[in-house]
Amino acid sequence: MTDTQEKYANKIAKLLAKAESTSPEEAEILIAKAQELMAQYAVEEAMIDAARGVERDEIEQRTVVFTGNNRAELADLAWRICQVNDCKVVQWQTTVVDEEGRKAVRVRRNWRSGQYEAEVTNRKKAIKYEITGFRSDLERILLLESSLRLQAISSLTNWWRDEGKAQYDWETYSHKVRIKQEFLEGFTNSVHSKLQTAKRTGQQAAVKVEAKRTHATDESAGESVALVLRSRKDRVDDWYDKHYGKLRKGRSSYKQSLSGSAYHSGTAAGARADVGQSQVRGRKGLNR
DSSP, rough: HHHHHHHHHHHHHHHHHHHHSHHHHHHHHHHHHHHHHHHHHHHHHHHHHHHTTTEEEEEEEEEEEESSSHHHHHHHHHHHHHTTTTTTEEEEEEEETTTTOOOEEEEOOOOTOOOOEEESEEEEEEEEEEEEEEEEHHHHHHHHHHHHHHHHHHHHHHHHHHHHHHHHHHOHHHHHHHHHHHHHHHHHHHHHHHHHHHHHHHHHHHHHHHHHHHHHHHHHHHHHHHHHHHHHHHHHHHHHHHHHOOOOOOOOOOOOOOHHHHHHHHHHHHSSSSOOOOOOOEEEEEOO
């Protein structure tokens, strides 16, 4: 890791760590700053490499697994982070062993006999992401995803304790699950908007740095930055298409809304966050 890489990595890590233990208002500022630094760093490193005619960054993959009732919503939050930072995702519907040893009864239909059969299993449903991107982007994305996942769960827990339970305790279990999912959907949409804004701010700051480094105008530096970023994005897209091009796109799934209040509360929580699908067998590309 270069001195510049270490400098940015330390700054981003400190911002996100602080965001997880501070007030919602301060966390919002810290996460936005973290995303700005991620975008600024990506541009600055890419421009320096382009000027030197070298490529130190390589395209790699990372795997992230989501479990529990809210796995689809937390996976969507991760996808938004990847999308903002120009990484690609392939999603697998899978199962994993329950870490706590809990067992559940799963009912399946025997397609030969037409009868339904029950089995006891220690496996639970999961969503697995294979994320493709440049190594430096992946490292920062996973750091941000981990922080935002923690903030999302914490915000949901606090909202349910302070407001949600009193409003919806009479609902059925499945409706309660759906209401909590709506909270997370609102959180994710709000965070996504903040990430996009922070990315633009970070790239604008990087253009200023590039203009100063090359003694060029902001307009000229902006054009150079746009070309380099497009080249990086195209390389990731080409790698993805080469390895996953035959995957059919997943269709967006629809879930009935049960509580506008939960969604709006989640949106408000996402606005305070610090930002520093259809089911198909096998796997699918999330090229939305």
